[in-house]
Amino acid sequence: MTRMIDRRALLAVGGAAALAPWLPLWARPVSSGLPTVSGTDIRLKIAHRMLTIDGRTSHAIGINGTIPGPLVRLREGTTVRLHVENALDEDSSIHWHGLILPFHMDGVPGISFPGIAPGTTFTYEFPVQQSGTYWYHSHSGLQEQLGHYGPIVIDPAGPDPVEHDREHVIVLSDHSPMHPHVIFKKLKQMGGYFNRQKQTLGGLIAGEDQTLGERLRWGAMRMDPTDISDVTAAAYTYLVNGHGPQDNWTGLFRPGERVRLRIINASAMSIFNVRIPGLKMMVVQADGLNVRPVTVGEFQIGVAETYDVIVVPEDRAYTLVGETSDRSGMARATLAPRAGMTAPVPPLRKRPLATMKDMGMGAMGGMDHATMDHGAMDHGGDHGAMKHSMRDMDLAPTVKDTPAVQSISPMPVDRTGEAGQGLEDVADALTYRDLVALDRNPDTRTPSRSMEIHLTGNMERYMWAFDGVKMNAVKDPIPFRLGERVRVTLVNDTMMTHPIHLHGHFFELVTGKGDHAPRKHTVNVQPGGKVTFDLTADAPGDWAFHCHLLYHMHAGMMQVVTVRAPEDAA
Known part of the structure; x- marks a missing residue:
């Protein structure tokens, strides 16, 4: 019934x-x-x-x-x-x-x-x-x-x-009056079509953005440091439970209650940085599984991730802010003890700029835009430590040399200790390394084998893939034996954050938490970074494995994982 x-x-x-x-x-x-x-x-x-x-x-x-x-x-x-x-x-x-x-x-x-x-x-x-x-x-x-x-x-x-007196389900999403196929067509025509936050002459004069030398270097590499999100507030209105910022969805509470907020990022393309000014949040669940409580002021939620938090509000109204990672717009709602109350809505913060770490230069330490010799990266010159081009296929032998590969990260680093783009200066922002499973992991075996998968793309042609191979060109699925334990490392060769989702399974992030590693079904892989997880292939069948940015998946960043018993795989 x-x-x-x-x-x-x-x-x-x-x-x-x-x-x-x-x-x-x-x-x-x-x-x-x-x-x-x-x-x-x-x-x-x-x-x-x-x-x-x-x-x-x-x-x-x-x-x-x-x-x-x-x-x-x-x-x-x-x-x-x-x-x-x-x-x-x-x-x-x-x-x-x-x-x-x-x-x-x-x-x-x-x-x-x-x-x-x-x-x-x-x-x-x-x-x-x-x-x-x-x-x-x-x-x-x-x-x-x-x-x-x-x-x-x-x-x-x-x-x-998780003890709580009341709960609110918070569904974050994005909506555009523009038909999604039109959005995709425009992205194919120009990857940065919706980016309205490019650097300007005024920003150069005011010293707010990159210097002229830095801009010239990034231009020579055909990279745009303001290109954080493919689809921005130029096309989107950001929603809370189907309501726009002016509609102001409101969730009520009684002062002093333990209020559980079940926050879901159901957007197509928008990564949100979530905060409630004046109110700390205690994270108690990630992707549906309980974690040891950790108190934060803000967290980044990738597309398809979920976080449950506990808040204990006082007798006043609060604004719940879901600011996009590119800071072009926000979803907004109100938590209040009485209907009709509102709280101040903070202005959008200054938009972030991509760095050399986002380009996969994370191991270069203090070397920055100004000191980097772009000739070595773009044209294969022999300049000091950088003796490769941005498309040096020797860096990743498993990656196919196709038009879907614009660059390969020469020095990717584990960025699970970082909160995500737009949160670099937020001291109390959540990171994956803050997460510890509440219960002991069900499988603590050492993986019997390991594999590396590269997240590749070509922003100019708007092509996305795993290991340079788009879904429509894949010949064979990614095979796993039923019951085997595998260590998987995702390497992001692009300057975009990719929320990667594996159907039918949870996996344990390798972040030093031992048998209480956080278990997730979707993980944000930051630009130029890498994420390692341990997977138990315990679900027989064929499963989708893809980037959860809808237009990335549609453009090819998807494959099939097959799990078979050894006798079935023969």
């Missing part, structure tokens, strides 16, 4: 908080404006609709008539049937992001199932084996950009180790 409750209506009732103790968890006062479906038999309908954001209406795709789609609330230990009707005039799908399930229920057309044809209904059925904060979205074309996404909360079968 499907149960639905409109949180906005519930919060409008003055006694909602007082009634909370006897209400079931799925019905307690949580996020206004997010209807909920719950139980073990749920119906969802994908259909066109119009969406009005900050007074401007445009075409979108919703689930059960809303954007985001309804909160799907499940319970660990049950088996759920989700009947998904496709009312579009094209194929569609739903991928249950971060959920551990049989591969044929994963929802990726062409890999795990054929897709959902127009006018038909597909029933997903799987056991709910976990708890935590997750989300769902289309894996068909570019539908996700149009609003085809929604949150998932799975309540634990037993007591929840």
Whole structure:
């Protein structure tokens, strides 16, 4: 049976908080404006609709008539049937992001199932084996950009180790009145089409940006240090639970309550830096799995990541800020003890500039833009320590020499101890090395083999790939033997941050935390950096492995991981 409750209506009732103790968890006062479906038999309908954001209406795709789609609330230990009707005039799908399930229920057309044809209904059925904060979205074309996404909360079968009095689900996303295929076409025509924050003569004179010499060097390398995000506020409005900054979504609380914020980045292309001025956040969960509490003032959330935080607000209003990593725009919401209250909205901070470390020169120590001899990098000259070009294929023998490779990071470094672009000067920002799993890892075996995968791209031609090979040119999947333990290192040869997601699995980040390494399903790999994780290939089947920046995946940064028992792989 499907149960639905409109949180906005519930919060409008003055006694909602007082009634909370006897209400079931799925019905307690949580996020206004997010209807909920719950139980073990749920119906969802994908259909066109119009969406009005900050007074401007445009075409979108919703689930059960809303954007985001309804909160799907499940319970660990049950088996759920989700009947998904496709009312579009094209194929569609739903991928249950971060959920551990049989591969044929994963929802990726062409890999795990054929897709959902127009006018038909597909029933997903799987056991709910976990708890935590997750989300769902289309894996068909570019539908996700149009609003085809929604949150998932799975309540634990037993007591929840995270004590809280109230919760709000915070779905961050981006929306544009421009059709996603038009956005992609413009990116193919010019990779920096939406970058409106390029350096100017005024910035040079004021000394706010690079010096003239630095600009000339970066220009000779055909690199733009302001090119942090492919799609910016020039095209996007940034949303909280489907509401624009002027719409000001508001979540209510009682002063002194422990409020749990389940924060999901369901955007297509936007990496957010999240903070609540005047309020510290205690991170208690990452990607749906509990971590030892760590208190921070800000954190970066990559596309498809989730973080749960606990806040204890006082009797005042607070602004929740989701500032994009390029600082071109922000999602904004309010947390308040009473409806109608607002708090000051901070201005956008100065936009960041990429550095030589973002170019893969992280091991060069004090050498910076001004001292770097670009001739060695761009033309293969022999200049001191740099005896290679930016496309020296000898640096990465596994990378194919294709047009999808503009450069190879000559000196990539592990950047998991850094908070991410735009947060370099924020002292209390979260890093991956701050995360420690609450529970001991289920598999602590030493990996039996290792592999290295390069994230490659060509911004000028807007081509993205793994190891220089786009999805449409891949001949064989990435093979794993069922049950084997593998150490994987992702090397980012580009100047873009890539949130990399592996379907059907969690992996342990190698950050020095031993058998309490943080387990994730999506990881941000910073520009010119690398991330290492240990993976247990415990889910048989074929699984998507891709960058979760939608247009990067669409342009080729995706492959298939296959997990087979040794006798099946022969």
